[in-house]
Amino acid sequence: MAVNDSVDPGSWLAKQIETQDPDLLRSMVKTMAEALMSAEADGVCGAGYGQRSGERTNRRNGYRTRGWDTRAGSIELDIPKLRQGSYFPDWLLERRRRAEQALISVVATSYLLGVSTRRVDKLVEQLGIKHISKSQVSEMAKVLDGQVEAFRTRPLDAGPYCFVWLDALTQKVREGGRIINVHVLVATAVNNNGNREILGLEVTSAEDGAGWLTFLRGLVARGLAGVQLVISDAHTGLVGAVAAALPGAAWQRCRTHYLRNLLTVVPKTAQPWVATLVRTIFDQPTAEAVRAQHTWVIDALQAKYPAACDHLDQAREDLLAFTAFPREAWKQVWSNNPQERLNKEIRRRTDVVGIFPDRQAIIRLIGAVLAEQTDEWTEARRYMGLEILARTRLRLIPGDTPHKNPHPHTLTA
Numbered sequence: 039m040a041v042n043d044s045v046d047p048g049s050w051l052a053k054q055i056e057t058q059d060p061d062l063l064r065s066m067v068k069t070m071a072e073a074l075m076s077a078e079a080d081g082v083c084g085a086g087y088g089q090r091s092g093e094r095t096n097r098r099n100g101y102r103t104r105g106w107d108t109r110a111g112s113i114e115l116d117i118p119k120l121r122q123g124s125y126f127p128d129w130l131l132e133r134r135r136r137a138e139q140a141l142i143s144v145v146a147t148s149y150l151l152g153v154s155t156r157r158v159d160k161l162v163e164q165l166g167i168k169h170i171s172k173s174q175v176s177e178m179a180k181v182l183d184g185q186v187e188a189f190r191t192r193p194l195d196a197g198p199y200c201f202v203w204l205d206a207l208t209q210k211v212r213e214g215g216r217i218i219n220v221h222v223l224v225a226t227a228v229n230n231n232g233n234r235e236i237l238g239l240e241v242t243s244a245e246d247g248a249g250w251l252t253f254l255r256g257l258v259a260r261g262l263a264g265v266q267l268v269i270s271d272a273h274t275g276l277v278g279a280v281a282a283a284l285p286g287a288a289w290q291r292c293r294t295h296y297l298r299n300l301l302t303v304v305p306k307t308a309q310p311w312v313a314t315l316v317r318t319i320f321d322q323p324t325a326e327a328v329r330a331q332h333t334w335v336i337d338a339l340q341a342k343y344p345a346a347c348d349h350l351d352q353a354r355e356d357l358l359a360f361t362a363f364p365r366e367a368w369k370q371v372w373s374n375n376p377q378e379r380l381n382k383e384i385r386r387r388t389d390v391v392g393i394f395p396d397r398q399a400i401i402r403l404i405g406a407v408l409a410e411q412t413d414e415w416t417e418a419r420r421y422m423g424l425e426i427l428a429r430t431r432l433r434l435i436p437g438d439t440p441h442k443n444p445h446p447h448t449l450t451a
Contacts, residue, residue, distance in 0.1 A: 066406070068113045069185065071106075075127050082125055097121045107128075112335035164233070168295045178307020183398065186405035188240055189412075194257065196229035199237070200430045201422075202287075203227070203377035204280075205270060206245045207384060220397060221245040222404055223253045224384075226377050227262075232420035232427060234376045236408045237262060241397045247275020254283035266430055267373065268361060271295035272356070291356035293320060294378055300353075305343040311344060312339070322373050325361035333359060366426045376421070380411060 076087065079098060085091035087098055101116040118125055148172040206217050208387050221244065225237040237257050242249035250273065254262075265287040268280050272291055280289050297316060301309045315335050322328045332354060339347040348358075360368040394400045415421070 066417045072116055072255055075118055079125050109443055130135050169398060183402055185392060186402055189409040190405055194237055194261035196235060197261060198431065199227035199229055200264060200266045200427055201371060202265050202268045205377050205381060206273060209388060209394060209400050211397055211400060217393055222400060225257060226380060228422050232422045232424055234415040234421045236412045239404060239408060241400055245273055247279050250276045254279055258283055263427050290359040291353060293357035296353060296357060298391060300346060300349050303349055304343055321445060328358060364426055364429045366429050370422055
């Protein structure tokens with residue numbers, strides 16, 4: 039989205055964040071406000087928190103809580119206390135309107151565009167804060183990065199993770215004076231409590247086997263274990279990386295991505311019919327019926343669309359790997375794919391920026407979105423029942439009566 043030169047970028051970006059996700063903005067405004075107050079308190083004391091210095095004139099003595107009402111919602115601020123005298127951020131809590139607008143501008147710029155110490159220093163001056171050292175400005179610029187990094191490197195201790203989704207999104211970034219495409223690798227899973235959880239993200243130059251292998255090995259080192267089924271597109275080198283990093287896990291080709299690939303070999307006028315036909319494969323009640331329907335769809339395509347027929351036949355085992363798992367599990371996986379919904383949310387945010395100034399800015403924005411989404415999933419109801427997960431780990435398939443006559447739903451072009 040292009041921005042008019044007459045519009046203040048900070049205000050515009052702040053409005054974008056505020057209208058799209060107030061909870062995330064409130065959390066980041068709190069973090070930045072407390073970082074600013076901490077930096078100013080250090081200046082009053084003559085030295086940083088816990089630092090030994092001959093120039094020290096006072097010491098910190100805990101915090102007191104103060105409510106602050108903003109456009110992003112009510113925020114509980116932790117205000118530093120001093121052993122001698124008192125500290126109060128009058129630049130923030132007395133001139134509320136101006137301070138709030140400036141602070142949100144600081145957060146918006148830091149959050150979306152990447153942060154330089156010079157830019158933050160100029161923005162902080164809008165709050166009326168003077169004489170903050172470059173090192174303090176640098177630390178404030180890293181506040182948001184610290185939150186995202188803690189999320190990206192946290193131990194994966196909620197396993198076993200039976201189902202894992204892998205996907206990559208392309209983003210534009212400025213590097214070496216030119217604009218290039220980079221790939222954001224994202225992993226999502228179902229944990230042992232039945233909740234969805236985002237395992238991690240990484241930015242790579244190429245979406246190849248080496249990038250995926252490094253990413254997956256990093257997840258394993260953090261605790262990823264017990265994977266039964268990996269669902270993804272057939273990215274170059276991805277299948278091999280899954281086999282190398284997650285031995286014993288089955289691989290399932292994502293039907294959404296596959297259907298897009300299949301429709302490229304079908305005339306545009308026939309694409310809706312072919313898409314509907316292929317979807318019937320995944321709607322069958324038993325594994326036997328799924329395979330029977332797959333064979334029937336291939337036969338139905340043979341006469342008019344032989345290229346699509348061959349395409350579907352070659353992808354048979356990649357598409358039907360899910361039939362080795364309980365029906366309740368794969369029914370949930372297909373009906374409510376968390377990765378596709380997540381991708382839409384990420385693109386909704388990144389489209390606001392367009393071209394990122396560096397890779398760290400990509401990690402900052404997408405990492406914050408993923409961390410917020412994981413928190414929401416944790417508080418939501420279970421994505422998958424515990425009984426289904428237990429049966430999945432044992433690869434127990436219910437003894438359904440074989441569907442001798444699947445009666446596939448016949449469609450005509």
